[in-house]
Amino acid sequence: MEVFTIGEVVLDIVIDKLDSAKVRVGGSMLNTAISLGRLGIDISHISYLAKGSASGLIVDFLEENNVNSNNITFFDGVRPNLALAILDCDRNADYTFYKDELERSIEMNYPKIEQGDIVLFGSLFSLNRIFRKGLISFLRYARSNGAFIIYDPNFRKSYLNKLNEYMPYVEENLSLSHMVKGSNEDFNLIFGFNTKYEVFERVKKYDVEYLVYTKGEYGVGYLSESFDYDLNSDRVHALSTIGAGDTFSAGIIYSYVLNENKIISEEFVINMLKTSVSFSAEVCKSYDNYLSADYIKRFKNV
Numbered sequence: 001m002e003v004f005t006i007g008e009v010v011l012d013i014v015i016d017k018l019d020s021a022k023v024r025v026g027g028s029m030l031n032t033a034i035s036l037g038r039l040g041i042d043i044s045h046i047s048y049l050a051k052g053s054a055s056g057l058i059v060d061f062l063e064e065n066n067v068n069s070n071n072i073t074f075f076d077g078v079r080p081n082l083a084l085a086i087l088d089c090d091r092n093a094d095y096t097f098y099k100d101e102l103e104r105s106i107e108m109n110y111p112k113i114e115q116g117d118i119v120l121f122g123s124l125f126s127l128n129r130i131f132r133k134g135l136i137s138f139l140r141y142a143r144s145n146g147a148f149i150i151y152d153p154n155f156r157k158s159y160l161n162k163l164n165e166y167m168p169y170v171e172e173n174l175s176l177s178h179m180v181k182g183s184n185e186d187f188n189l190i191f192g193f194n195t196k197y198e199v200f201e202r203v204k205k206y207d208v209e210y211l212v213y214t215k216g217e218y219g220v221g222y223l224s225e226s227f228d229y230d231l232n233s234d235r236v237h238a239l240s241t242i243g244a245g246d247t248f249s250a251g252i253i254y255s256y257v258l259n260e261n262k263i264i265s266e267e268f269v270i271n272m273l274k275t276s277v278s279f280s281a282e283v284c285k286s287y288d289n290y291l292s293a294d295y296i297k298r299f300k301n302v
Helices: 028-038 053-064 129-144 157-175 184-191 196-206 244-258 266-283 293-301
Strands: 003-006 010-017 020-026 043-050 072-075 082-087 093-098 118-122 148-152 179-183 210-214 220-223 228-231
Touching: 003 028, 003 129, 020 028, 020 053, 028 043, 028 053, 028 118, 028 244, 043 053, 053 072, 118 129, 118 244, 129 148, 129 157, 148 244, 157 184, 157 196, 179 184, 179 244, 184 196, 184 210, 196 210, 196 220, 210 244, 210 266, 220 266, 228 266, 244 266
Parallel strands: 003 043, 003 118, 010 082, 043 072, 118 148, 148 179, 179 210
Antiparallel strands: 010 020, 082 093, 210 220, 220 228
16 A cells, blocks of 8 residues: 655745744645655655756655655756745744746646555645646546545645636535545635535535544544544643644555554544544644654654
8 A cells, every 4th residue: 555645845934023033845645645655655746846956955855765766757947946934923824925926737747546545635736737737537447446546635825716616526526535624714715615414515515424523622524425524622821833734644544554453433533533543733832834753653652
């Protein structure tokens, strides 16, 4: 079994104070991949990078963290994607993105998929017309070959002015997914809904089987046709919430990989959500976007 994450790679410049900036390799799906690589999961990240010295640093970072970079495609004529993230008093990031707008469709290097593989995709990358033809073709192929598909919309307020343009893409993404994991903010922005029940009624029309509905400090909800569950989370003194949702996704995938019979039972869901909440809380305690090696060592020794 192999896990594949699909999404952009960015360099996050995180500013806490005017004289304090930190640079991290980021991107929502990549953050998930780094945590999974550190956890020892067989993981590959699918993306594109500009040719140049910055891409060399990024690839080195991926491989140092056990993330396969063979499915990263390199292009001339584009600059590295940058994200300026300024932390507010609640330790949430206000983002400004700096990236070249690509003007032609891009063919990326997608891998072969086998029965039981896992694919995680989402964020703005999954709504970008430049990549959609290849992405949708790959997702259809992956699903037909027996992969388990997880969609994380990660929809930001800055995308709202293009919601009408993006909505058909969101719906198509849903139709290719077995599980959807998103925040209450994501689903409120996309659908105007404020409960997991409203969201599930909508997404199951696209044959989505499982909904994971995160609520930040208020915990997480899960809903399928057979099981309804809510889990509270402990309040955390956060340094940064960057990567919290991405690390939650790592908890879902890590749990699924370790689930030998792949049956999504009530017991499995409860343990999966507990693991994911723990992962998400841990990443908020540092300025990193992913689980630390020290935490993983403690986690595996419990």
